[in-house]
Amino acid sequence: MSTTVSPHFEPKDADFAVRVRASFALQGAMGTLGARLGAIEAGLVEVLLDWAPGLTQQHGFLHAGMVATALDSACGYAGFTLMPADAGILTIEYKINLMAPAKGQQFRMVGQVIKPGRTITVTEGRAFAIDQGREKLIATMAATLMTITGRDDVKN
Amino acid sequence: MSTTVSPHFEPKDADFAVRVRASFALQGAMGTLGARLGAIEAGLVEVLLDWAPGLTQQHGFLHAGMVATALDSACGYAGFTLMPADAGILTIEYKINLMAPAKGQQFRMVGQVIKPGRTITVTEGRAFAIDQGREKLIATMAATLMTITGRDDVKN
Amino acid sequence: MSTTVSPHFEPKDADFAVRVRASFALQGAMGTLGARLGAIEAGLVEVLLDWAPGLTQQHGFLHAGMVATALDSACGYAGFTLMPADAGILTIEYKINLMAPAKGQQFRMVGQVIKPGRTITVTEGRAFAIDQGREKLIATMAATLMTITGRDDVKN
Amino acid sequence: MSTTVSPHFEPKDADFAVRVRASFALQGAMGTLGARLGAIEAGLVEVLLDWAPGLTQQHGFLHAGMVATALDSACGYAGFTLMPADAGILTIEYKINLMAPAKGQQFRMVGQVIKPGRTITVTEGRAFAIDQGREKLIATMAATLMTITGRDDVKN
Numbered sequence: 040m041s042t043t044v045s046p047h048f049e050p051k052d053a054d055f056a057v058r059v060r061a062s063f064a065l066q067g068a069m070g071t072l073g074a075r076l077g078a079i080e081a082g083l084v085e086v087l088l089d090w091a092p093g094l095t096q097q098h099g100f101l102h103a104g105m106v107a108t109a110l111d112s113a114c115g116y117a118g119f120t121l122m123p124a125d126a127g128i129l130t131i132e133y134k135i136n137l138m139a140p141a142k143g144q145q146f147r148m149v150g151q152v153i154k155p156g157r158t159i160t161v162t163e164g165r166a167f168a169i170d171q172g173r174e175k176l177i178a179t180m181a182a183t184l185m186t187i188t189g190r191d192d193v194k195n
Numbered sequence: 196m197s198t199t200v201s202p203h204f205e206p207k208d209a210d211f212a213v214r215v216r217a218s219f220a221l222q223g224a225m226g227t228l229g230a231r232l233g234a235i236e237a238g239l240v241e242v243l244l245d246w247a248p249g250l251t252q253q254h255g256f257l258h259a260g261m262v263a264t265a266l267d268s269a270c271g272y273a274g275f276t277l278m279p280a281d282a283g284i285l286t287i288e289y290k291i292n293l294m295a296p297a298k299g300q301q302f303r304m305v306g307q308v309i310k311p312g313r314t315i316t317v318t319e320g321r322a323f324a325i326d327q328g329r330e331k332l333i334a335t336m337a338a339t340l341m342t343i344t345g346r347d348d349v350k351n
Numbered sequence: 352m353s354t355t356v357s358p359h360f361e362p363k364d365a366d367f368a369v370r371v372r373a374s375f376a377l378q379g380a381m382g383t384l385g386a387r388l389g390a391i392e393a394g395l396v397e398v399l400l401d402w403a404p405g406l407t408q409q410h411g412f413l414h415a416g417m418v419a420t421a422l423d424s425a426c427g428y429a430g431f432t433l434m435p436a437d438a439g440i441l442t443i444e445y446k447i448n449l450m451a452p453a454k455g456q457q458f459r460m461v462g463q464v465i466k467p468g469r470t471i472t473v474t475e476g477r478a479f480a481i482d483q484g485r486e487k488l489i490a491t492m493a494a495t496l497m498t499i500t501g502r503d504d505v506k507n
Numbered sequence: 508m509s510t511t512v513s514p515h516f517e518p519k520d521a522d523f524a525v526r527v528r529a530s531f532a533l534q535g536a537m538g539t540l541g542a543r544l545g546a547i548e549a550g551l552v553e554v555l556l557d558w559a560p561g562l563t564q565q566h567g568f569l570h571a572g573m574v575a576t577a578l579d580s581a582c583g584y585a586g587f588t589l590m591p592a593d594a595g596i597l598t599i600e601y602k603i604n605l606m607a608p609a610k611g612q613q614f615r616m617v618g619q620v621i622k623p624g625r626t627i628t629v630t631e632g633r634a635f636a637i638d639q640g641r642e643k644l645i646a647t648m649a650a651t652l653m654t655i656t657g658r659d660d661v662k663n
Contacts, residue, residue: 068261094223104263104264104267104268105264129293130293131443132290137285138621153606154644159443185470185471287599288651292473294465309488314626315599335465337446337600379564380570408533408534414535415598416579417576419575420571448599
């Protein structure tokens with residue numbers, strides 16, 4: 040009861056990892072952050088990030104906005120892994136709880152699908168800071184995505 | 196009844212604008228985004244941003260994470276204007292609704308205090324895209340802030 | 352800039368108030384709460400509530416869940432006023448900030464549409480407690496709604 | 508990586524279950540809902556609920572507000588299990604994602620602490636509908652709580 044095991048999801052398109060990598064590469068913001076993809080599974084995507092002076096808040100820690108940006112990407116691409124090949128994806132909304140300062144040298148964001156749907160997909164994210172080799176949970180996210188089909192302007 | 200007028204707030208420290216500018220200047224992330232401060236009033240702060248290729252998502256619009264980062268800053272500094280001179284501020288959580296693609300050349304984020312408090316302050320934000328001179332509401336935020344006193348590591 | 356005026360919305364169905372009243376009357380939970388409708392405009396709905404011993408939390412104030420239930424209804428029906436006559440509505444998610452104890456004899460919840468859409472509608476809500484005749488803001492909500500057409504099981 | 512195991516928390520007061528039951532019994536709203544406590548562990552509380560005609564929305568399913576009320580209680584009391592004996596608790600805010608209609612005869616809400624803190628505690632909740640003996644996830648919640656000490660009016 041006190042354990043949540045990630046459910047097994049069946050992807051609609053076997054090439055989901057290729058689609059995720061292609062879309063990620065088009066995001067200028069991910070390049071600016073120096074973010075890169077880690078694990079890509081059906082319903083789960085990791086985004087990895089290193090500390091850099093251009094990503095800080097006023098105390099020198101990683102800016103919460105950078106945490107949220109990378110975590111939102113992880114959630115969005117987690118949803119994207121389960122969508123049809125011709126679908127685009129929009130984040131309708133997300134909510135983030137910032138539980139500890141983003142103090143560390145590396146950061147690992149994990150997005151997971153909780154409930155896939157034809158129109159609406161619900162995801163959750165966890166952000167971890169790795170400080171001197173120790174990993175700590177620093178933020179949680181709940182993000183709601185919408186699948187878009189038949190619109191070229193939002194095809195990923 | 197269908198109109199919300201911003202309440203009048205009494206700042207605890209008359210030099211709040213100086214404190215906001217000093218803290219903002221320390222944020223490496225704001226420099227990376229090219230974000231700058233607009234209006235600074237008691238309980239209200241504007242953050243301004245220009246489109247740039249390093250801030251985009253896969254369709255070339257401003258990345259939702261950049262919208263959220265600038266809007267979160269506007270909300271946080273809105274709360275900061277009403278805090279005592281020696282206080283630091285932490286964003287506990289925020290929620291953002293993304294209502295339209297961030298399509299435009301300039302962006303204006305407005306953060307406003309809804310309810311200040313000794314420990315907890317509630318703020319709301321509005322993000323506007325300016326496209327060919329026309330301003331459009333693209334996102335709303337609700338952010339919860341905590342005032343921190345007596346801790347040097349989170350003094351702004 | 353520091354003032355938000357409710358935008359003017361054009362309803363798709365002139366009989367929206369009739370539809371709101373009919374749907375509201377079918378909700379057993381609204382009867383249990385003793386909630387009733389106040390103003391019904393295009394894009395705005397009020398829900399009114401009185402204190403009762405069966406609606407309290409452990410200190411005798413109105414339970415936050417009752418505040419949220421009535422406020423969620425106000426937001427949902429605000430969205431419903433702008434939908435086509437044959438549409439149903441689902442709340443996808445909401446977020447509530449509880450800013451003060453719900454101390455009072457009467458309560459007024461106001462839901463307003465911020466951005467209507469064919470599929471997704473974004474709304475905001477304000478809950479007020481009326482204590483000895485003085486009205487106080489006690490909670491704010493952001494709620495995301497989905498319009499459903501062609502499904503009898505969710506037709507309102 | 509794709510599995511979340513509930514962390515082990517050390518309660519500050521060994522009699523936490525007694526405190527939870529005493530506070531729960533004082534909530535008139537829980538009586539109106541017919542809600543009752545299930546498991547009470549350090550950092551985890553279950554709230555159980557049966558379908559009743561006075562708890563319905565317009566299609567006869569459990570009203571989302573009733574789901575949220577019981578789930579918010581589960582989250583709040585989960586946080587309460589880890590607080591000192593003389594502390595009170597306030598829900599600052601919560602966010603709920605409604606993923607499926609609350610169709611069923613019984614409902615089980617589970618609240619769990621993600622990050623306890625001296626002032627701020629972050630919790631997550633899961634709501635399940637039990638329909639003809641089959642349990643289905645219908646909602647997730649993220650709730651932020653504040654510990655209050657030295658104030659009689661919010662002592663639980």
